[in-house]
Amino acid sequence: MSSNTVQGNLKNAAGKKVIPNTTTGAVYDAAKDQALSATLRDTPDKTTLGYPSFTTTDDYATGQVVYYNNRLWKFTADHSAGAWDAEEVESFDIKTLLDEIIASMENGDFGKILGEAFASLNGRIATLEAALRDERQRIDLTVENLDASNITRFKAPLVLECSTAGAPSAANVPDNWDQETMGIWAGYPVFAGQVYIDKTSKKIYIAYTVTASTANWVALN
Numbered sequence: 001m002s003s004n005t006v007q008g009n010l011k012n013a014a015g016k017k018v019i020p021n022t023t024t025g026a027v028y029d030a031a032k033d034q035a036l037s038a039t040l041r042d043t044p045d046k047t048t049l050g051y052p053s054f055t056t057t058d059d060y061a062t063g064q065v066v067y068y069n070n071r072l073w074k075f076t077a078d079h080s081a082g083a084w085d086a087e088e089v090e091s092f093d094i095k096t097l098l099d100e101i102i103a104s105m106e107n108g109d110f111g112k113i114l115g116e117a118f119a120s121l122n123g124r125i126a127t128l129e130a131a132l133r134d135e136r137q138r139i140d141l142t143v144e145n146l147d148a149s150n151i152t153r154f155k156a157p158l159v160l161e162c163s164t165a166g167a168p169s170a171a172n173v174p175d176n177w178d179q180e181t182m183g184i185w186a187g188y189p190v191f192a193g194q195v196y197i198d199k200t201s202k203k204i205y206i207a208y209t210v211t212a213s214t215a216n217w218v219a220l221n
Helices: 003-009 030-042 094-106 109-145
Strands: 065-068 071-075 089-091 159-162 195-198 203-207 217-219
16 A cells, blocks of 8 residues: 555544644644544534433533434433543433423423413503503693693695685785684794695695794795
8 A cells, every 4th residue: 555545544633634744743632633623622513402412521510411332311410520430321312301391390490480480471461551641641631631732733725715806915814714713824834744735726725834034925826
């Protein structure tokens, strides 16, 4: 077998091909190889179903699940860092997990937790409803004490109709302008969006803003 063939078949502990160091003669750097192995060990693998792989450098608590020797195991006792001890674990799989959930439901633990959650939710809903009732009462009182006649926009017509030909001005008083309520007509709009119709010339104007000026009216036709 040629030296090239041998070199091409060399692999490190992680199963990766390596190229011999022609300077030192070493096949690979042991420290780097261990670091690579640790990286591969800590990288999530779908085969572990999301559980950590067992290592001799970690401590494990009772009930913790690990992946070891192509299987899942659950510790039945606390395990200090060290070698694998089959006496401290039991086989674990998804069926076991489902069985534990079903057992907790049958023992009433699940129902208790669910009941406490619903009780907490009910309490929060009751608090929210009380707050909403208080808010509605405040709104009702506000509306009851509100005098709409004091709001300018409520007093003025949305559409002003004038029989006098010409653009809005102090001289062209709208037919539906109530001087007793609104005061003397000055020719400028009361609020933005108010409409003024010259019924004689069939012209329509709309207010785009509100200031004491007839220039706030814009002709639409």
